[in-house]
Structures are given as structure tokens and as C-alpha cells.
Amino acid sequence: MIRTLIVDDEPLARRGLELRLAGQPDVEVVAQAGNGREAGFAIAALKPDLMFLDIQMPEMDGFALLRSLPAESLPLTVFVTAYDQYALDAFAACAVDYLLKPVEEARLAQALQTVRERLRAREAGGDRDRLLRLLARVSGKADLTLADALAQEEAEPAAPPRLAIRDGNRTVRLDPDTIRWIDAAGDYLCIHTAEENFVIRATMREMEQRLDPRRFQRIHRSTIVNLACVRELRSHLNGEYFVTLESGQTLKLSRSYKDKVHLLH
Structure with a gap:
């Protein structure tokens, strides 16, 4: 029951x-x-x-x-x-x-x-119980609160948490690993995945804060890219680069973000 x-x-x-x-x-x-x-x-x-x-x-x-x-x-x-x-x-x-x-x-x-x-x-030994046993071993505490568990999980993250996004009149829980890139248009963002695109009302800064910086990096004032989806990086003029994704999509890395080049190799 x-x-x-x-x-x-x-x-x-x-x-x-x-x-x-x-x-x-x-x-x-x-x-x-x-x-x-x-x-x-x-x-x-x-x-x-x-x-x-x-x-x-x-x-x-x-x-x-x-x-x-x-x-x-x-x-x-x-x-x-x-x-x-x-x-x-x-x-x-x-x-x-x-x-x-x-x-x-x-x-x-x-x-x-x-x-x-x-x-x-x-x-069958679900993820929550395994996580809590791991946290208890790491912290030495058997009585972790939710806030404690989340803090520990951020310190040693496993799979990325799903993003809850509002697209029109629906709320979608999106696996971040399915995101290829995100671009901005005014007050809106377009999240590009292999299967579908989602348009949400948010800023690039807000989205950056919700994504794992080890997986996603901003390469332009209006573009965030999934590092795992990058296939090729080509230098261009004036310190700019072209970033080609596995899907064939080409994005521009602007001079303002050239310090991110080493992350794309």
C-alpha cells in the first residue's frame, strides 16, 4: 500500500x-x-x-x-x-x-x-536512498536535512538535474544534456535540442546561473553552447572564432569571450 x-x-x-x-x-x-x-x-x-x-x-x-x-x-x-x-x-x-x-x-x-x-x-535500490547513504558516508551525518543534501550534492554532483522551463502554457522538465545551444532574442531565449526547440522568457544571465558551467559556456552575449556538442573550432578575424557543433550548426565566439577558447578544445 x-x-x-x-x-x-x-x-x-x-x-x-x-x-x-x-x-x-x-x-x-x-x-x-x-x-x-x-x-x-x-x-x-x-x-x-x-x-x-x-x-x-x-x-x-x-x-x-x-x-x-x-x-x-x-x-x-x-x-x-x-x-x-x-x-x-x-x-x-x-x-x-x-x-x-x-x-x-x-x-x-x-x-x-x-x-x-x-x-x-x-x-530496487533507488537513487534517493543511494544518494543519502553516500552523503552520510561523506559527511558522517545520518540526519541530513534537504538543504544539507542539496549542498553536498552540489559539491559532488552526479547526473545534472532536469531544468523546469515554462514554454508557452506548458511546463517542461528538460534534461540539460539534450540541449545543444541557447540563443537570445530580446527578452526571450530559444533552447535548441535535437528533438525540439523551446522559447522561454528569461535572460542569458539567469540561464547561465541554472546551468552547470562545466557543461555549458557562454561564447557570445547572445549564445550559450553545450561543450559536449562542439565538433570544431576555427579562428576568424579580429580574435573571433567559429564554433561548429556535431549537428553542423555554426555559432560565433566573440572577442569578448575569447578566454573561453581553451574550454572548447
Whole structure:
């Protein structure tokens, strides 16, 4: 059974979700909480597998709750909220899914299927447990918080985290390794991948801060390139270079960024 906690400051919302989950034979609602503090006590006492979590709550919101929990006790988390502006932050907090109220049956079913897959992976020695065991060995601490775990993970990163980007009316979780290059046009960026291009509203500086500098470098005021995709570097005039990608795309490395040339060899 998937032991489940529902956290929402609205009693009707909690009851409604409980009734809908009652139709899932492998889901058991073990507790409900009306705020982050109650949820923290319930998680410590009951150790649920899954938590449906509202974001906007009095005193302690959903994000504050996650930050306060010991990492090894974190249940899989599905955010349920009436507001879509928190989607990027939710995915950055490693949420399983992000459901908008009123929750559609199809989206709830999709989220639960993802939860089942994550739990199967955990039972087979999933990535979260392996990471926490590694962090405990490295730090000598068995009681890491989420903030501690993230700090340790940044110090010794494994696979790059997925980027949550807003493209039009959809939020996409994008594997950074699939990005070939990014270019800017006014207040917008175009992210080029092998399969699809995504247009988002952001600045180059903001995107630089979200990408691993060991994998991505800015070579022009309007261009960021995936170093793994570079096939050829050719010198041009006045200290400029042409960068050719594996796809055949040619980009310009400007004089202002010529200190990046050694990274492309």
C-alpha cells in the first residue's frame, strides 16, 4: 500500500482528495494535516510514502515544510495548488508532480502512476536512498536535512538535474544534456535540442546561473553552447572564432569571450 498524507489548510480540499484517492486500491490515506507544522509531526510519526502538499498555507508554506524535513524522511511529494506560478520552484524542489486545483482525474491518475514507478525504483535500490547513504558516508551525518543534501550534492554532483522551463502554457522538465545551444532574442531565449526547440522568457544571465558551467559556456552575449556538442573550432578575424557543433550548426565566439577558447578544445 502507498501510505499517503494529505496536507492542505482547506478542509474541503482535503476531504475531496481523500474521496478521490479512496478509489485507488493501492493507496491508503494514513493522515491529514491542515498546516506545515502538523504535517511535520505526521511525517515523523507515520513515515508516509507519499504526500499531497498545498503550497500556500499559514505560518509554514509547503516549500518551508520540505526545507525543514530530514532528507531521509522525505516522502514523495505531489504539489496540489490553485496557482500555477509555483511550478518551476516545485520541480526544483524535486516534486513528483504539480497538480492544479480543481484536480483533473486524468492528471491525478498520471501523478499516481509516476509515484508507483518511483516507489518501485526505490525498492530496487533507488537513487534517493543511494544518494543519502553516500552523503552520510561523506559527511558522517545520518540526519541530513534537504538543504544539507542539496549542498553536498552540489559539491559532488552526479547526473545534472532536469531544468523546469515554462514554454508557452506548458511546463517542461528538460534534461540539460539534450540541449545543444541557447540563443537570445530580446527578452526571450530559444533552447535548441535535437528533438525540439523551446522559447522561454528569461535572460542569458539567469540561464547561465541554472546551468552547470562545466557543461555549458557562454561564447557570445547572445549564445550559450553545450561543450559536449562542439565538433570544431576555427579562428576568424579580429580574435573571433567559429564554433561548429556535431549537428553542423555554426555559432560565433566573440572577442569578448575569447578566454573561453581553451574550454572548447
